[in-house]
Amino acid sequence: MSISQQIGKLKKRVQKRLKLPRLFILFLGAIAVLCFWVIPAFTQQPIPIKVFIQSLEGTQWEPIVRDFNQTHDNIRLEVIKGPNDTNLVEDLYTSAFLLGDSPYDLVYMDIVWVPKFAAAGWLMPLSDRISEAELSEYLQGDIEGGTYEDQLYRMPFRSDGGMLYYRTDMLEQAGLQPPKTFEELIQTAKTVKEKNIAEIGYVWQGKQYEGLSAMFVEILEGQGGYWVNPDTKEVGLDGKEAIQALEFLRDTIKTGISPEGVTTYAEEETRLLFESGKTLFLRNWPYVYPLASKSEIAGKFAIKPMIHSPGENSGACLGGWGPGISSSTKHPDEAWEVIEYLSQPDVQRKFFLETGYVPARKSLFTDPTLVAQYSYYPNLLDVVENSALRPPIAQYAQASDILQRYLSAAITGSLSPQQAMQAAARETRNLLGR
Template sequence: MALLVPILLALLLGCSRAGPERGITVRFLDRPDRNQAWADAIQAFQAAHPDIRVELVEGPSATNAREDLYATSLLAGDPIYDLVFMDIVWLPKFAAAGWLLPLDARLAAGEQADFLPGDLEGSRFRGRLYRVPMRTDAGLLFYRRDLLVARALAPPRTWEALVEEARALQAPPELWGYVFQGKQYEGLVVNFLELVWSAGGDVLDSQGRVILDQPEAIAALRWLRDAIVRHRITPPAVATYEEQDSANVFLQGRSLFLRNWPYVWALTAESPRVRGRVAITALPGRADAVGISALGGWGFGVSRFSRHPEAAWAFARYATSAEGQKRYALRAGTVPARRALLHDAELVARNPHYPVLAKVLERARPRPVHPKYAQISDILQHHVSAALVGRTEPQDALRAAARELRTLLASPRTP
């Protein structure tokens, strides 16, 4: 102990925040690396740029937690993270707070057109570009091709058809009709919004007014509730399911339909109960309109506080290039955000659903683009969940949610 004290005090006095750095280091935060995908990208980049070191800080796998970590750091004007690897829904908040450098001048308009339109739209705030998309995501309908084919049924085009087919084929509890993400978290908002959009409704109209208490949204919520209590095609436990929980039910062969993100495709190949028996299609819609998927996806922004914005941009540019995205997608099993890659032979050979996905992505829609999205989502999560588990009636839940949203959006100086 007597020895320890002077050593530690020396450390304490010696640690200045800036610290001399040899060369340039570019840092960003993401979930722990999957299958060495980032390590591989970083290695390839550093080989071409020996003067720049890139460091992935491996954070928690919960995206909320990583959002908070970025926010506490950026709020302080901290130069720790040069790049902000962000979910599409963080962008308005981060851009409105002035934490990101605009990238319009750095990414030529011609090149912007190579990205999926929805991803790019979600990367803009008040007309300026703040993010380069890296990987994209959209909701898909997974179904048991073997079971549908056996009864000569086509995959459902409408939510009503999904109910009918599910009721015709299911045998709960061994085989449920439909599973989705029903836990009170961001995923529930996504599942709910996809139904609302498919019904022609929305949370906010084009003027930013709350229209959540309109009949379309109420019908959407009622459909979710009915799936559990009236049609009984969905197990009540869905109210505790996140992505992986719902995927597990499907992968164990215990569900006919599943709404999930593209990543589940790779898992079907590893699951003996469903291997080779699964196909993917777009989410159902109405008789007169196709279904609309929610857009997810991740991309790079450059922190306004970075000491090395040029080096940071150089890595972001490499990672999001056609080569960088393909390399990363092959290792991580995620979906690249460049249109052309969805038709790349090597990628399509591994992901035969890419042609369907490409169509879905062209019309996928971002969640409400608003600096207060985090609050909007929290309100939706609570009330949608309450209706899903039967604590309130759908119309009461959405009326309450709409009331809270109006209060929130009316608070002083809404950006």
């Protein structure tokens, strides 16, 4: 029975049984219309979908949030801003889940959080919500980084990858080409320093923190080694390739192409040294490019994939961020609707134009609008397609802490590379129950 039929029937029953005046019957009809139609229209509120994001990027999301909320009457996207420290954001997400009934519907994740969060049961699998054809539009490494035990838990949004920056003018002055191997980098840096063209040959992230592990993944890949096999949990840190990778880092300091202070440098210290005009080579992330393009070395540098041993592959440690759905949300379909919106090429293009972050969608690297503003994007695609993942294991945070401590001990001279890698391998095997 329709609502109008119900109202008509109500009128007749009241008129027949109570014999009320016609005016009062009309009044009752108006009340019924108000109850059935008007009040629900005014009281129905959009479903809030909340996500916790670092403060800086939360501010950068404001145009996305505004546009989404203007075009979706049924959902209100809300961004809660947290500290800019990635580790603190992870800790706060973890605390919210451990306390139970997390207030967040979406989880905006660093790529290395996925195994931990998925293994703990804090995320909903997304594989049934998206096709293989749609996933093929993204960098393969970003898809693999969002996958745990054959289930997708994080959709790629923005990517990241380590690379080698070099001064084109310095190499040209010295009559040299960009290096491809570890040995070529050391020899090239020594030559340019000896010619007094550069004060510093090579800077990298040697501070004891996550950036040290990320950087080492690239050197390890370039030597043909591995950290942890995620399928078998075999540990390769005491293999000859891993020891050689650490010996290379130690040699950059011993030969003088890297300053001793490199053992205290994070991303920003190395970026500033490169932008100062004194440094030939820099290992860092893509965020440096637009900043360096506004410095005194603008137009005097280029990027290339990381160096490697002859016959081995270059590897860019893959970073990046993307959303997943909290297993505690009461609105998974609405949360997925937000993810679908974030995945639209037009939405992403607008975001990357404003921020200069690295896309995860492959087509955007050659998008004419983006390339007009960021001419290095096509070269960047070559870098990030040769990706090297940090081990996608639930105990990643603990494994990284072990590696950082022993890498730091070796590059500061407290232990030999062989001693450090043997100890790191032993502790990692204990961690993984091997």
